[in-house]
Amino acid sequence: xxxxxxxxxxxxxxxxxxxxxxxxxxxxxxxxxxxGKSTLIQSLFGNSIATSSAASHSIQPTTTIETxxxxxxxxxDPRGVKMKLTVVDTPGFGESxxxxxxxxxxxxxxxxxYDQYYEDESGFNRPNIEDNRVHxxxxxxxxSCHQLKPLDIKCMQELHKxxxxxxxxxxxxxxxxxxxxxxxxRLLNEIxxxxxxxxxxQIEEEEDSPEIFExxxxxxxxxxxxxxxxxxxxxxxxxxxxxWGLVQVxxxxxxxxxxxxxxxxNTHMQDLKDxxxxxxxxxxxxxxxxxxxxxxxxxxxxxxxxxxxxxxxMLLAKEREIEEMKRQMAMLQAQLQRGGAGNPRVM
Ligand SMILES: Nc1nc2c(ncn2[C@@H]2O[C@H](COP(=O)(O)OP(=O)(O)O)[C@@H](O)[C@H]2O)c(=O)[nH]1
Ligand SMILES: [Mg+2]
Numbered sequence: 001x002x003x004x005x006x007x008x009x010x011x012x013x014x015x016x017x018x019x020x021x022x023x024x025x026x027x028x029x030x031x032x033x034x035x036g037k038s039t040l041i042q043s044l045f046g047n048s049i050a051t052s053s054a055a056s057h058s059i060q061p062t063t064t065i066e067t068x069x070x071x072x073x074x075x076x077d078p079r080g081v082k083m084k085l086t087v088v089d090t091p092g093f094g095e096s097x098x099x100x101x102x103x104x105x106x107x108x109x110x111x112x113x114y115d116q117y118y119e120d121e122s123g124f125n126r127p128n129i130e131d132n133r134v135h136x137x138x139x140x141x142x143x144s145c146h147q148l149k150p151l152d153i154k155c156m157q158e159l160h161k162x163x164x165x166x167x168x169x170x171x172x173x174x175x176x177x178x179x180x181x182x183x184x185x186r187l188l189n190e191i192x193x194x195x196x197x198x199x200x201x202q203i204e205e206e207e208d209s210p211e212i213f214e215x216x217x218x219x220x221x222x223x224x225x226x227x228x229x230x231x232x233x234x235x236x237x238x239x240x241x242x243x244w245g246l247v248q249v250x251x252x253x254x255x256x257x258x259x260x261x262x263x264x265x266n267t268h269m270q271d272l273k274d275x276x277x278x279x280x281x282x283x284x285x286x287x288x289x290x291x292x293x294x295x296x297x298x299x300x301x302x303x304x305x306x307x308x309x310x311x312x313x314m315l316l317a318k319e320r321e322i323e324e325m326k327r328q329m330a331m332l333q334a335q336l337q338r339g340g341a342g343n344p345r346v347m
Contacts, residue, residue: 023082023083023084024083024084024085024086024130024131024132025083025084025085025086025135025136025269025272025273026085026086026087026088026113026132026133026134026135026136027085027086027087027088027134027135027136027137027138027264028087028088028090028106028109028110028134028136028137028138028163029041029087029088029089029090029137029138029140030090030103030106030137030138030139030140030155030159031092031093031138031139031140031141031142031152031170032092032093032140032142032149032151032152033091033092033093034092035092035140035141035142035170035171036140036170036171036223036224036225037089037090037092037138037140037170038089039225039226039227040138040140040168040170040223040225041087041089042225042227043225043226043227043238043249043257044260044261044264045070045072045085045087064091065088065089065090065091065105065106065109066088066089066090067086067087067088067089068086068087068089069084069085069086069087070084070085071083071084071085072084072085086132088109088134090105090106090109091105093151093155099151102151102155103154103155103158103159106159107158107159107162109134110133110134110137110159110162110163111162111284113132113133113134114133114280114281114284116132117129117131117132117133117281118284118285118288131273133276133280133281134163134276135163135164135269135272135273135276136163136164136166136199136264136272137159137163137164137165137166138166138167138168138260139152139155139156139159139165139166139167139168140168140170141167141168141169141170141187141220142170143169143170143171143172143174143175143183143222144174146179146182146183146186147186147187147190148187148190148191148194153190153194153196156191156194156196156198157194157195157196160196160197160198161280161283162280162283162284163276163280164199164272164275164276164280165196165197165198165199166198166199166219166220166221166260166263167187167191167198167219167220168220168221168222168223168260169183169184169187169220169221169222169223170223171224172222172223172224172255172256173224173240173242173247173254173255175222180222183222184220184222187220188219188220198219199219199272199275200216201216201268201271201272201275202271202274202275202278203268203271211262211267212267212268214259215259215262215263215267215268218256218259221256221257221259221260222255222256223255223256223257223260224240224247224249224254224255224257225249225257226238226239226240226247226249228240228241230246232246232248237249237250237251238250301313
């Protein structure tokens with residue numbers, strides 16, 4: 001496996017079979033509402049993938065899970081394979097007063113994609129199987145809290161078992177350099193203390209490069225997004241303009257946006273897919289097989305009136321049924337002996 005896996009280099013590495021199938025990648029954004037999720041999607045992929053709320057300059061709050069898929073051409077390589085990129089924008093947390101279980105629709109969405117894949121994999125559709133599983137979940141953290149909120153902890157604890165979670169610090173232009181550094185350390189500690197296993201990748205040591213080291217070291221990446229372009233030294237740049245200056249989204253000195261973009265569509269794209277398959281989908285598949293096995297055992301228990309698994313419960317129920325019948329027979333006999341039982345009442 002080459003170290004520069006990913007969209008840009010895929011055409012040279014993907015073998016013919018996967019090229020024929022096309023390369024699919026699904027990115028999901030999750031977090032509190034108003035943290036710039038929709039804006040970041042637009043900053044990453046432009047209008048070709050902008051979800052409806054991010055498609056215009058006036059970004060509206062996202063109220064349902066929105067899925068947008070686009071064929072993306074390789075940057076500058078006409079021979080390159082097209083990629084189908086899907087972005088899943090989710091409604092922000094915190095819009096309703098009761099936010100307990102607000103992650104459930106997201107968890108359901110991810111599981112539903114695994115279910116679909118599982119069905120296709122075990123059915124006739126196997127040769128044409130489409131990989132619509134969620135390969136990466138960007139989890140947005142509020143920069144003004146200086147720590148994780150209990151809801152973030154709970155939510156990431158639910159998600160990390162299912163999907164590659166990559167935490168990002170939102171609106172990094174609101175933090176000074178020192179604050180950013182402190183927050184990164186604090187968040188990593190909290191993530192650790194709460195048993196949250198964020199994405200670390202499976203890229204082998206020998207494939208490691210300074211670029212990969214820089215990217216992994218920057219997590220949780222501090223990002224800035226914008227839907228606006230500004231002129232800077234004759235060039236059009238994406239940024240946020242303030243009275244004191246311009247925050248440039250695509251400037252490594254201003255934020256980690258470029259590192260995140262590079263990670264997602266170049267260095268780690270294939271690895272995110274591999275981890276989805278090898279870790280998360282494998283977990284899902286094991287659970288599914290266990291469930292199917294126990295369903296089958298229960299079914300065998302029911303149809304044979306006992307036996308393996310579920311059989312003990314069945315036997316107990318049958319014994320109770322027989323006891324009840326005996327009781328009713330005894331009552332019937334007593335009534336007959338008393339002689340008045342023209343129409344005995346059965347309990
Ligand atoms: N300061 C700052 N504001 C941002 C940034 N990204 C988005 N915003 C603003 O935050 C607001 C909410 O953005 P939106 O993308 O709708 O957030 P979402 O609810 O998480 O999808 C908008 O007014 C954006 O212009 C950022 O990086 N920095
Ligand atoms: Mg949104």
